[in-house]
Amino acid sequence: MLDRRSFLAFAGALAAGRTLGRSGGDTLDRLVDSLGAPAKKLRGIGVQLYTVRDEMKKDVAATLAHVAKIGYKEVELAGLFDKTPAEFKKLLDDNGLRAPSAHMGIGTPDEWAKSLDAAKTLGCEYVTVPWIDEKQRQSIDDYKKIAEGFNKAAEQANAAGLLFAYHNHDFELKPMGGEVPLDVIYASTDPKLVNFEMDIYWMVHGGADPLAFLKKHPGRIVMVHAKDATAAPDHKMVDVGKGTIPFKKILPGFLGDAPKNVKPKHVFVEHDQPADPWASITYSYNTLSKLLGLQNATA
Numbered sequence: 001m002l003d004r005r006s007f008l009a010f011a012g013a014l015a016a017g018r019t020l021g022r023s024g025g026d027t028l029d030r031l032v033d034s035l036g037a038p039a040k041k042l043r044g045i046g047v048q049l050y051t052v053r054d055e056m057k058k059d060v061a062a063t064l065a066h067v068a069k070i071g072y073k074e075v076e077l078a079g080l081f082d083k084t085p086a087e088f089k090k091l092l093d094d095n096g097l098r099a100p101s102a103h104m105g106i107g108t109p110d111e112w113a114k115s116l117d118a119a120k121t122l123g124c125e126y127v128t129v130p131w132i133d134e135k136q137r138q139s140i141d142d143y144k145k146i147a148e149g150f151n152k153a154a155e156q157a158n159a160a161g162l163l164f165a166y167h168n169h170d171f172e173l174k175p176m177g178g179e180v181p182l183d184v185i186y187a188s189t190d191p192k193l194v195n196f197e198m199d200i201y202w203m204v205h206g207g208a209d210p211l212a213f214l215k216k217h218p219g220r221i222v223m224v225h226a227k228d229a230t231a232a233p234d235h236k237m238v239d240v241g242k243g244t245i246p247f248k249k250i251l252p253g254f255l256g257d258a259p260k261n262v263k264p265k266h267v268f269v270e271h272d273q274p275a276d277p278w279a280s281i282t283y284s285y286n287t288l289s290k291l292l293g294l295q296n297a298t299a
Contacts, residue, residue: 044073045288048225048270050103052277056081061091068095070282071289076223076268077102077122078130085121092123100266101126101197101223103167106153116160126223127157128165128197137171143181147188154193165195165222170206186217197223198264200245205235210250223266226251226288237272239280241287251291267292 228243
């Protein structure tokens with residue numbers, strides 16, 4: 001029923017076996033100066049591997065090694081790139097990386113079962129649906145059916161010892177028949193089963209306030225995608241620290257001042273179409289690293 005861009009057909013892949021300067025928005029120094037006590041509960045900053053997908057296609061081992069060298073401790077998966085789950089897990093272990101989440105479509109029951117097995121082998125905590133095909137979301141009733149599907153898939157995931165999450169874009173924020181689809185998904189899914197991964201860029205792009213949404217749905221947003229945007233009306237996607245999204249307000253609210261039950265557990269850098277993926281994830285890592293006070297930024 002559900003799938004992402006063709007690149008992220010995870011189940012199909014299984015079947016086949018600093019200097020930081022002023023560049024718009026807040027400068028790094030202003031970001032750091034605005035913070036109180038840094039968040040220390042995150043185990044490390046992560047990156048969604050979709051950002052470096054072209055490099056992954058060339059050489060998975062070398063790409064993961066480079067990701068780790070930048071300083072990342074966690075990755076979020078976007079396919080296995082012709083590796084078996086066991087082979088991919090070994091490459092993660094060899095580079096000191098964890099994969100708490102994997103993006104995957106639900107597909108058929110058999111495909112979902114295979115994906116859950118793979119996620120367990122990979123050491124994932126969450127199986128995260130990253131996309132709803134446009135044909136499947138033409139009405140509010142469609143979104144209610146999608147929510148039912150999420151509940152069923154989440155039950156299977158829980159039975160397998162995994163947690164289920166859904167990653168938003170901006171289309172779920174466009175009102176339909178007087179209702180906001182993302183609100184409908186939240187309201188129609190079991191809070192004990194279905195978690196959420198908030199993409200801050202797409203929330204802002206869709207006209208929503210990330211912090212307000214977090215407080216509206218306490219405890220359900222367990223992961224965050226961090227990417228920046230240029231000013232309206234373009235809202236072009238850029239590296240964290242190069243745009244206008246007020247991360248100095250948003251991230252402390254998510255990770256520092258918020259009650260324990262509303263704090264996301266993982267933050268993943270992502271850029272859908274970076275001109276230079278290595279420069280992009282290094283810049284964003286450096287910004288977030290200093291902003292969150294987790295560790296020294298890399299060169």
